[in-house]
Amino acid sequence: MVSERSLAVLRAIVQDYVESREPVGSKSIVERHQFGVSAATIRNDMALLEEEELIAAPHTSSGRIPTDKGYRVFVDRLADIRPLSATQRHAIETFLGESNDLDELLGRTVRLVSQLTRQLAVVQYPSFARARVRHVELVSLAPTRVLCILISDSGQVEQRLAELDQPADEATLARLRDRLNEVAAGLTMADAATALSAETEHADRAHAEVLHTLAATLADQAKITRSDRLVVAGAANLVRTEQDFAGNILGVMEAIEEQVVILRLFGEMAADEGIAVRIGRENAAFGLGDTSVVSTSFAVPGRDVSRLGVVGPTRMDYSQSMAAVRAVARYLSRTLGES
Amino acid sequence: MVSERSLAVLRAIVQDYVESREPVGSKSIVERHQFGVSAATIRNDMALLEEEELIAAPHTSSGRIPTDKGYRVFVDRLADIRPLSATQRHAIETFLGESNDLDELLGRTVRLVSQLTRQLAVVQYPSFARARVRHVELVSLAPTRVLCILISDSGQVEQRLAELDQPADEATLARLRDRLNEVAAGLTMADAATALSAETEHADRAHAEVLHTLAATLADQAKITRSDRLVVAGAANLVRTEQDFAGNILGVMEAIEEQVVILRLFGEMAADEGIAVRIGRENAAFGLGDTSVVSTSFAVPGRDVSRLGVVGPTRMDYSQSMAAVRAVARYLSRTLGES
C-alpha cells in the first residue's frame, strides 16, 4: 500500500540515518537526494511510512528513524548488495591465501571480516562429525603416556594425551596403531567413535587394557564437535558503536563471550537461504534486542556446514555487511573445497 | 618522611576508593576504619600525603583519590596478597584439571583468571623455540599433498600442509620420514630448523625435490614462535568498568586486539621479579595511560618462559588481582612441569 516513492524515501532515511546517526527530517532528505519534490511532499510520504510502522519519531517534533520493521523492508527489498571493490577482493585473496592451516585461516578470516565491515565478526568452527578418519597415530612420550593423534581427510588434526595403566613399548604401540587404523580409517568421525568403542570389547590380548584406553581416547576425540566453538574478532567495533546500543553493550559482550547464544542463533539462521539477517527485536529471545546479525554459511567438504557473520547495532550498514560476508564466505568455500 | 599512620591512611583511601569509586573524605575514613583519632587528624595526614603527591583532590573541596604514585606505594609496601579461599583454590584445580591439551588448558586458564579477578585476562602462548622435537610424522592426503606433523616433547603438535611438485608414494614417504626423524629428533626446535634446512642441500636421490619441500616445510614450522600469540578473555569486564577509564576504553580494546602492544609490555615486565605491576601513566608509552597491568611468568619445561596477567583500570583491586594471578601461574607451572 506504500507507493514506490515512499519506499525510496524509506531507503533514503535508512541510508542517511545509518550515516549520520541522527533522526532525519524531511528537509535534509530533499537536500541530500534528488527527489524533485518539496519537503512537504516528503512529509506526506513519511506520514504514510509512519502509519505502516516502518519509521518512528523519537519525539513529537523530531526527524524519523527506521523501526526494526523498516530495516527489515530495507534489507529484504531495498538494499543493493554491491560487490566489493577490486581492492577489497584482492585483499581477501592475498590476506587469506597466506594461511597455513585451518586455525590460521579462520583466525585471519574473522579479522578480515571485522575490518571490512568495521563490525564485530564471528566464525563458527567447522564441525568434525562428518569428516573421515584419514590416519591414526600413536606417539609414545613416556612408558605410560601416549599421545593419540587423529587426522581427518580434510587435514584437521586433533590430539589428546592418554595415560596407560601399564607401560607399552614401541612395538606394541605399532601393532595397536595398525589395528586402530584398520578399524577407523575411512569412517566418518561419528562412525569411527562407535567402531572404536566397540573395539574396546574385544579384549583378547595381554594389552587389552592398553588397547581399551587408547580406543576410548580416540573414540572420545572423534566425538568432539568443534562446531561448538567460535572465533571472534573486532570487539573494539562494538565499543566504537556503543551509543547505538541502548547502553547495554555489556549484555552483548557477555553473549559473545558465552558463545552459546551466538551458536543457537546461528542454528536458527541456518534455516534461511543465502545471507540471513536478524534485526533488533527479532533477537530479543537471545537477549540481543538492539543487535543485528548478518550471517551466511560456508561449506567445508566432508564436514557439516558452518557459518560466519557479523554482529552489530541495529543501525548498521547492511549493504556493506552483507556484501563482505558473502564475498568472504564464497572465498572460504572455494578455498576449502580445493584442499 | 611520611609517618606510619599516614601510610595506613593511604591504604584506607586506596581500599575505600577502589570499592566506592568516589573520592574519599576524612570523615568517611574515621567512620569506616578504627584509627582512634578524629577527622581533623586524618586531614593533617592527608595534607602530608598530598604534599608527597600520593593522593590528589579532583576539586578544591572534594575528597581525595590516589595518584598513580600512590597506587605504586600501595602495591609495593601496603598491599597484603592474601591467599585465595579454599573454594577458589579448589576451583582452579578442578576447572583446569579437566583440560585435554595445551590449547584447552590455556583457554580455560584465561577464562578462569578473568572470572577470579573480574578483569580482562591475558595469557601468552608458550614459545616453541626451546622445546625438543619428539617425532615427525608425514601423512599423505593426496599424491602430491602431504601433511607434516611436528610433535614436541611437551606434547604440543604443529601441523602444516606441503604441496609436492611430484607425487610420492607411501613407501617413499616412510623412508623420508625416517630420514627426517633421524635428523631432527631430540633437537630443540631452533636447532631442528637449521638441521632440516641443511638437509635440503643433500640432494642425492630422485626424491630430492620432495625431500627438499618437506624439510623446508618442517624447518619453517619449527621456527614458529607461538609466543607471539595471546589468548584473551573477559573483555566484558573492560566494558563493565568503562567509566573508570578516561572514556578511551576504545584504545585499550584496540591495543588488546593488536596483541603486539601487550606482548611488548610483557617483554618489559619480564625484567621484574615475581608479580609485576604496571600502573597508569607508567604505561603511557604503550597508549595505556589509564590502565594497570598485573602479570607474572609461568614456566613450561623445555620452553621459554611466558606470562599471564590481567588488564584493568588504574582503580582496580590489586590485592585480589595479584593473588589470583600468582595462584594460577603457580598451578600452571606445576601442572605443565609434570607432563
Place this chain on the structure above:
DNA sequence: GATTAGCAGTCACGTGGGCGGAGTGCCAAG
C-alpha cells in the same frame, strides 16, 4: 488527486542562576 507554501505547535537541548551539601584548611585550645 497530487503537490506545494505557509504557519502554528511541540518538544529536545543548551544556557545560566541559585541552592544545598560535602569536604577542606586553618586556627586556637587541650
Place this chain on the structure above:
DNA sequence: CTTGGCACTCCGCCCACGTGACTGCTAATC
C-alpha cells in the same frame, strides 16, 4: 600532636527560559 569549630570553596542539581528544528495541517495551486 591532637581536637573541635568555623568559614570557605566548589561540585552537582534543579529549574526556568530561550532557541532551533521538525512536524502536522490547511488552503491554494498545478
